[in-house]
Amino acid sequence: MAASSNHPKMKRELRISDSVDELTTDLVEYIAQLSENSVKEKGRFTIALSGRSLIDLIGKLCEAPYIRTVDWRNWYFFWADERGVAKDHVDSNYKLTKDGFLSRVPVPSKHITSINDSISIGEAALRYEFDIRQLVKAHKIDVDVDADCPKFDLVLLEMGADGHVASLFPNKEALQEKTNWVVYLIDSPEHPPERITLTLPVINSAYNVLIVATGEDKADAVHQAVAVGEDGGDGFDVTSSPAHMVNPSDGKLVWFLDATAASKLCPRG
Numbered sequence: 072m073a074a075s076s077n078h079p080k081m082k083r084e085l086r087i088s089d090s091v092d093e094l095t096t097d098l099v100e101y102i103a104q105l106s107e108n109s110v111k112e113k114g115r116f117t118i119a120l121s122g123r124s125l126i127d128l129i130g131k132l133c134e135a136p137y138i139r140t141v142d143w144r145n146w147y148f149f150w151a152d153e154r155g156v157a158k159d160h161v162d163s164n165y166k167l168t169k170d171g172f173l174s175r176v177p178v179p180s181k182h183i184t185s186i187n188d189s190i191s192i193g194e195a196a197l198r199y200e201f202d203i204r205q206l207v208k209a210h211k212i213d214v215d216v217d218a219d220c221p222k223f224d225l226v227l228l229e230m231g232a233d234g235h236v237a238s239l240f241p242n243k244e245a246l247q248e249k250t251n252w253v254v255y256l257i258d259s260p261e262h263p264p265e266r267i268t269l270t271l272p273v274i275n276s277a278y279n280v281l282i283v284a285t286g287e288d289k290a291d292a293v294h295q296a297v298a299v300g301e302d303g304g305d306g307f308d309v310t311s312s313p314a315h316m317v318n319p320s321d322g323k324l325v326w327f328l329d330a331t332a333a334s335k336l337c338p339r340g
């Protein structure tokens with residue numbers, strides 16, 4: 072890894088790699104370590120994951136040594152967001168994850184909580200929240216009592232070039248959600264328009280949140296999410312940067328950036 076820095080006031084770390092290859096190596100090792108610690112401590116590892124290029128990156132976990140060393144049997148798998156399409160549709164995060172990751176690792180199928188694609192998007196959001204609540208009741212997912220939210224061991228996100236994470240897009244109502252764990256939208260600025268997403272209270276209750284961003288097209292959004300308005304000044308509107316609103320209450324936030332995505336941050340020392 073090229074550089075790492077810790078934010079003095081928050082439990083936040085920036086890990087900046089020279090290349091996407093280096094970032095991938097660092098990211099999968101970090102996830103494998105979180106999984107090992109969690110399984111050792113409580114016998115399970117709950118992970119909620121986003122889609123798209125992230126799936127390519129974590130594909131390395133399906134290779135040696137991780138395919139043998141990770142305790143896949145104790146993973147519990149969830150999605151941070153899903154698109155309102157059938158599970159076999161090319162836009163489906165489920166399909167992407169199944170083809171590129173889940174079909175290559177021995178996570179038990181009963182540990183995989185996917186989003187129902189045979190009902191309306193509103194019903195599917197309610198059903199997904201219900202399923203998560205059942206697992207909290209069954210003590211398969213920890214709970215953040217103060218926030219009344221599930222406490223995932225890891226929420227793994229990729230930031231889009233507009234600063235969105237999961238399906239939480241800039242200036243959208245979903246960013247204001249305080250009570251529900253899962254919401255849906257029918258007007259996503261990115262295709263497809265119907266989406267389901269975990270809400271900020273859930274993401275911010277996790278033990279660990281990792282945000283990945285690679286490529287020059289994400290440099291402005293990284294700068295806005297990480298460096299702008301830290302003092303709350305300059306009239307910065309946080310809802311213009313959903314990634315900026317990711318701020319775990321007592322968990323740890325780690326950004327995994329490649330050098331191009333980090334290029335608008337202060338020079339590294």
Ligand SMILES: O=C1O[C@H](COP(=O)(O)O)[C@@H](O)[C@H](O)[C@H]1O
Pocket residue numbers: 120121122123124125152153154164228229230231232235236237238261
């Ligand atoms: O729409 C989505 O975008 C984000 C980031 O995507 P990328 O194309 O910049 O890799 C993704 O993580 C999220 O799951 C997805 O639904």
